[in-house]
Amino acid sequence: QVQLVESGGGFVQAGGSLRLSCAASGRTFSNYHMGWFRQAPGKEREFVAAIRKSGGNTYYSDSVKGRFTISRDNARNTAYLQMNNLKPEDTAIYYCAAKIGYVAVVLTTGYDYWGQGTQVTVSS
Secondary structure, eight states: OEEEEEEOOEEEETTOOEEEEEEEEESOGGGSEEEEEEEOTTSOOEEEEEEOTTSOOEEEOTTTTTTEEEEEETTTTEEEEEEOSOOGGGOEEEEEEEESSOSSTTSSTTOOEEOOOEEEEEEO
């Protein structure tokens, strides 16, 4: 089992920044590729970003590319999502997730473990 706990969410004005953290415990963090997803009210959960277990490769949705940066620190068992130039449409609950294989990373299915989520609210 891997336990994931997100933190760092909050309320920010448009154009502002937040950094989300995802702390992992349980099995070896460096064995898992990590993803960030978000879910706005009334919408399906959508892919935001993913990073390989080594940290050497990242992938982003078009909606956040150039504004968000995913990273990880395997020594600290933590993944991060730096969010810059936030927009009101970024408002959502943000979830981190872990999976074994780096395939179909944009799909919610296939991720083995999920955190409980952290709320991000961006005002206009």
